[in-house]
Amino acid sequence: MALRDTRPRSGNSFYLRLINPYDPIMWDIDLVFPIYEEPEPIEPPEFTYEDFMTHCKEFYGFIEEHKTLYGLYNALVHVARGIVSYKQLGQDDYMWKYLVSMYVAHHMEMAMARLKNQADEISMTPEKPKEKKIEYHFDKRKDEEYFSKTKYGFAFWSTYEPYLKWRLLGSYTSRSAH
Amino acid sequence: MSEKHWEQLKNGAPIYDEEGNVYGFENKLIYDKKSGRFILTIDAVKNELNVNLTEIRESHENARAFLDELSLLLYSYIYKKKNPVLRRKKEYYLTFDLRNRRILYECMIDMLRYSFYSGGNIMAYQPGVNLNETGEINIEELRNERIVSYVTDSLLKTNFLVDRNFVEDFQEIEEDWRE
Numbered sequence: 001m002a003l004r005d006t007r008p009r010s011g012n013s014f015y016l017r018l019i020n021p022y023d024p025i026m027w028d029i030d031l032v033f034p035i036y037e038e039p040e041p042i043e044p045p046e047f048t049y050e051d052f053m054t055h056c057k058e059f060y061g062f063i064e065e066h067k068t069l070y071g072l073y074n075a076l077v078h079v080a081r082g083i084v085s086y087k088q089l090g091q092d093d094y095m096w097k098y099l100v101s102m103y104v105a106h107h108m109e110m111a112m113a114r115l116k117n118q119a120d121e122i123s124m125t126p127e128k129p130k131e132k133k134i135e136y137h138f139d140k141r142k143d144e145e146y147f148s149k150t151k152y153g154f155a156f157w158s159t160y161e162p163y164l165k166w167r168l169l170g171s172y173t174s175r176s177a178h
Numbered sequence: 179m180s181e182k183h184w185e186q187l188k189n190g191a192p193i194y195d196e197e198g199n200v201y202g203f204e205n206k207l208i209y210d211k212k213s214g215r216f217i218l219t220i221d222a223v224k225n226e227l228n229v230n231l232t233e234i235r236e237s238h239e240n241a242r243a244f245l246d247e248l249s250l251l252l253y254s255y256i257y258k259k260k261n262p263v264l265r266r267k268k269e270y271y272l273t274f275d276l277r278n279r280r281i282l283y284e285c286m287i288d289m290l291r292y293s294f295y296s297g298g299n300i301m302a303y304q305p306g307v308n309l310n311e312t313g314e315i316n317i318e319e320l321r322n323e324r325i326v327s328y329v330t331d332s333l334l335k336t337n338f339l340v341d342r343n344f345v346e347d348f349q350e351i352e353e354d355w356r357e
Contacts, residue, residue, distance in 0.1 A: 061345070068186065068347050115343045117261070125262055 008083050044086035047077055047100055056102035056152070059108060064120035072111055076104045088163050100162050181196045183320075183355075184274040186348050191276040193355075200275055207283060210246070211356045214269050216279065217242075217249045218286045229294070248293075252285055259340040265317050272339075274355070281337045292327035309334045316343045 052073075053060065065075035080103040089095050143161075147153035184190035193209050195201045200209050206222040209215075220241050229259050230240035253272075260268050272278050326334070334340045 011352075066347050068344050070347065117342055123261060 019079075028030065040121065042087045042091065044096055046082060046095060046152065052077075052101050052104065053095045055098055056105045056108075059105065062112075063108075069108070069111070073108065076107050079107075080104050085163075085167075088167055099156055102152045102156035102159070106147060106150045106156055109150045109152060183266060183353075187275050188314065188346065189275050189277040191274065191279070193273060197323060203279060207279070209273075210249075213232075213250075214273065216251050216273075216282055218245045218283070218290075218298050220245070222283075223290060227290060227294075229290075236332070248286055248289055250339045251255050252289060252326065252330070256339050258335065259342065261342060264343070267344070269342065270355065271346075271348070278322070278339065281333055281339060285326070285333050287351065288330045288333065289326055311342070 002052060009127065049063075052063075059073075061067070062069045076172075077100065080100040084094050084099045084103060089099070144155060147157035179268045184192060184193070193201060195204070197204075199205070200216065202208045203216075206219060207216045208219055210217055220238070223229055223245070224233050231244065232238050235244055252328040257265055257268060272282065298341070338345050
């Protein structure tokens with residue numbers, strides 16, 4: 001913090017101090033901040049392929065190395081690590097891994113539906129398969145609707161929401177409470 | 179990309195072996211450079227189904243033309259399910275993956291079996307008009323789904339050959355591999 005240096009350097013300022021020595025503008029101020037010890041950051045555990053397979057066997061064969069969705073899977077795990085709070089869940093490893101799996105699976109299913117593209121929107125071919133239409137609804141995001149588009153998202157949100165209710169208090173509900 | 183670009187595929191193999199036959203399928207398949215398709219040989223039909231196509235079709239050329247048509251039907255069925263921009267990549271995948279080559283072979287044999295049992299392949303070229311009834315028969319669904327037999331369809335579906343996108347990760351090759 002930069003303070004104004006009021007020490008007399010010229011004849012005028014020396015004279016001002018002399019005639020008005022107790023004016024606060026002449027004070028020298030030293031600010032001393034207390035130094036707090038930073039708490040150790042709470043790091044969530046590693047999230048592995050086996051953890052994901054424990055909860056979502058359906059994606060076997062799609063997300064391994066040298067498969068098309070390998071990159072997408074890794075990116076989603078990275079995102080989910082930031083979204084699902086390990087601290088908020090009371091540092092419960094099993095619950096955290098379950099919720100990360102559900103979040104990743106929700107977005108994997110959405111991405112696979114886009115790749116599948118039954119209605120063939122991303123195509124220059126004019127002819128479309130008959131009676132194969134997908135309807136999309138774009139709306140202001142509401143978490144409950146957003147996550148209820150897939151089974152995984154529903155499982156994620158219905159489990160994670162009770163924990164989030166307590167996020168402002170900095171505490172969490174135990175699993176036995178509900 | 180290295181000279182052996184097919185090695186990026188898990189079951190990659192060159193088109194031809196050292197003797198100039200189709201790799202792994204000598205006397206069973208031939209590769210048509212012009213259309214980029216594998217075609218059954220007359221010997222393979224005889225060995226698999228005990229059917230002499232040359233006799234049935236009355237000449238060697240007719241039999242070859244029939245097998246070429248069969249190959250075209252199968253390939254077009256596979257390509258139809260794929261996004262058009264992925265067609266070339268798909269052709270590469272079908273050509274250089276040894277596992278796909280085996281599936282194509284089995285499918286063509288099965289389509290032949292199908293055609294002997296119930297006229298299968300003819301369905302693809304039916305106009306859908308019954309002149310005796312002068313009415314319209316809706317065979318659009320049949321044309322879409324039943325160009326190939328039920329068994330062939332299962333073979334293709336369980337081997338990811340009619341998916342909209344690729345499950346295996348590989349790069350498209352710039353150079354012309356048909357030469």
